[in-house]
Amino acid sequence: MHEDFDSCFRAMQSKDARFDGWFVTAVTSTGIYCRPSCPARPPLAQNVAFYPSAAAAQQAGFRACKRCRPDASPGSPQWDARQDLVARAMRLIADGVVDREGVLGLASRLGYSARQVERHLVAEVGAGPLALARANRAQTARLLIETTTMTYNDVAFAAGFSSVRQFNDTVRSVFACTPTELRGRVTGRGGPRREIGSGAPCGLAFRLPFRPPFVPDSLFGHIAATGVPGCEEVRAGAYRRTLRLPNGNGIVSLSPYSDHVSCRLALEDLRDIPTAITRCRRLLDLDADPEAVTASLSEDPVLSPVVAIAPGRRIPRTVDAAEMAVRVILGQQVSTKAARTHAGRLARRYGTAIEDPGGGLSRVFPSPQALQGLDPELLAMPKARQRGLLALVGALVDGTVELDPGADWRRARHHLAALPGIGPWSVELIAMRALGDPDAFPATDMGVLKGAGTLELPVSPVTLVAHSRRWQPWRSYAVQYLWATQDHPINRWPQEETICN
Template sequence: MTGHIQVRERTSWLDPGRAYRAVAARDSRFDGTFIMAVRTTGIYCRPSCPAVTPKRANVRFFHTAAAAQAAGFRACRRCLPDAVPGSPEWNLRADLAARAMRLISDGVVERDGVPGLARQLGYSQRHLTRVLTTELGAGPLALARAHRAHSARLLIETTDLPVSDIAFAAGFSSVRQFNDTIRAVFAASPSELRQAARRRARTDPAPGRPGQIALRLPFRPPLDAEGVLAFLAARAVPGVEEVDRAEGGYGRTLRLAHGTATAWLRPAADAVHCVLRLTDLRDLGSAVTRLRRLFDLDADPCAVDEVLAADPALAASVAATPGIRVPGSVDGAELLVRAVLGQQVSVAAARTATSALVTALGDRLDVADAGLTRLFPTPEVIAEHGASVLSGPARRTEAVLAVSRALAEGTLDPHVGRDADELRAELEAFPGVGPWTARYVVMRLLGAPDVLLTSDGALRRGAAHLGLPPSPDELARRARAWQPWRSYAGMHLWRASAAVPTNSRRTA
């Protein structure tokens, strides 16, 4: 297959001719963007499956693994079609189906059922089911079932836990339901999956120590891992986060639905190696999803780079930094509080203010994990005690307390299934929360790929350094050519701003 089909084009809701060309080329860039199912074998695969390419007449294409399972197909045991990066379509699209997929991946159906999913999205269960079935070929229960099966396979293959423990940790209501689902989806028993994983063990990361789970988080190369680590390191809050630049690793604490966790991530050639320590295994799927979003591992870097490199002003930066990512977030409330603290101050000053907040109000982990010792404080604690801890401008303190109270009361709920425009309007309605903060939260929390923070001073300095117009209006007009990847262009501009000479550099 020649050339590269951008996400928007390649998922023009699954053009069969283009999809088959990707399969014939065994193009791994398309893994996770659609599923190929073969009628003659009853098996579904990722597009790059190394098996013999089936005849076009024998192939069906699906948007999701759940849709293929609902049609009676089983997962390929050779290419493991669930062990691929997720579709970048869920971030590129902002419609109901995409927002639902983000919440389902975060485990909302396992925790709150379909009624809870519908409630968070603001639609009736009937309408939600109809839209998902029409758009994706499967309803919310089938989509959640596929998510549970994936979480179960991870536990089967990476731990020695008994089957009964895995069944309930993955969200199944009974061991029988668990066994039936694993056989239906993978055409193998849990013990057969475990044995196959052990045969592959020599190519997998070393197993975690007792109480830990070692995983591989795949991505579409290239990945600018150094850039992600640098972004996170500049903002890392001691106790909550730790970055080891020498070893190329990042760790942080997590507050999840059923308990707490620590995670250590180390990027490698084709996957990010992850070691998780969970207090409750039911949080595995949600933890993995949030960490993938933090490192933007479901992005389509080839599509992004192709569009941005077409602008001569960005071409050199794209060539020097292929696969740039927009770091996401593991918790909407945490991101919002940190963003408000960072308004109109430097990254270093924001980090100092956030560190003071965490030191005073963050819960200590029962068991520290190296330098990871604290959890980010809850909105309830910040709302109650923040006034005695926060320093700096009174307007900023009031904004932090106001959003924390709204978060604690549930009148503000920044989750990954939110509509971007609605969330932005809600945030800007708070006194002291400006457009920059609202757009920044939308970009990182929702993974919105097309947000350019033209009012950001550092971004505009980077634009000027690259020969782009630094004024917000002119830059916005020039940036129209970068759609739908303006968030990624902003990362290039932020990086370019670091190269702008300062007085200290000139005298060094």
């Protein structure tokens, strides 16, 4: 979009927040870049340049606006809606792969050479993987500087910088001030806040932005109603769950508000902060473009009234794709309660213990490697489903099935469908919730069929699939509206407090 100067300029002049994250506005006369909705007086057209990302603007020598904080705007919805090389690379970079494995590790995961990945990213995003990772580190550093009392050495370490000098240089370059000056700007507004507790060495509070409208009821209701005992709970009006992260475990507490989602993290290793935030945003689908979804689905006169009642529904995704895939298999042809019971048994037997003084969480859901020794007799389910679960675990361990943020959705679908006991319903649920495919459509799902019947849509899976083609490429969102027609706990938030042991 950044190449369409007239459209970008109109969005900037109208201060349209819907375009935050789609592009940034660089002002050549001041050397500052802003989000489109910046409240400052719009610059003259001859003094404006548009860039596709904050990293591209930083690489061109511009620094972030101190007023609108463009580095803190919602992420571009392109990377969640697309499955090409650039989108896969962007999802992996956001998950911290470059910081942990370098550019060669990123390229290896994508199946391309480092030079090819660099060329594609520069052509579309305006910056290579190192510059994009640097921009992510700068954003994390700013969050920690302004919202905690951590020492600058700890901030540099947690944000992923290799040295304090690199941290200081980056902060000066991106924000045109020192870390001390950056923190000093917030001391007059109550100062930075750092919360201790919640079962880990350090508790941190963040605000996760999103593009309005945002409907939390079915989103939070779904993840709460299907929560795994011991791994997830609802407490004090917040959804809480344990996290398995690259450098350690953690606990997150999430609460929806009118203009943000409150995120409270307690982590064993501060280096996991950026990855934890990214995964929480992914869980709640916070980088979605609700305007595009609403406009597309509203073209169907049958679905339009339901969409108009609650525009802005999100897809309940996951913080761990492998966990979600296992849970989908456990949930085949059983009630939500039975699926929770099965998953809870796995967590108690094979999950990692975790302390939670601030709540009732006790386990981190087991990794595929931990489930390799799974005793199928532990689960009271048909033999065919047991074989399917074991086949999935084996495929996740040996890499036959890849579900990480950079996974190729088509290849993952193909390999999932080849496993015994995994049919179309499971493949589409995994594609929607684990892979994040916005166009997945589990046509045989009971909730989908009941919702279709309520709206007098076709109730035969074959004919419903044919009808659903008019909802492409947003069929996963259409599923949320079909589910929402039913009186079910997944559609209600806040829920009664559930303490999981």
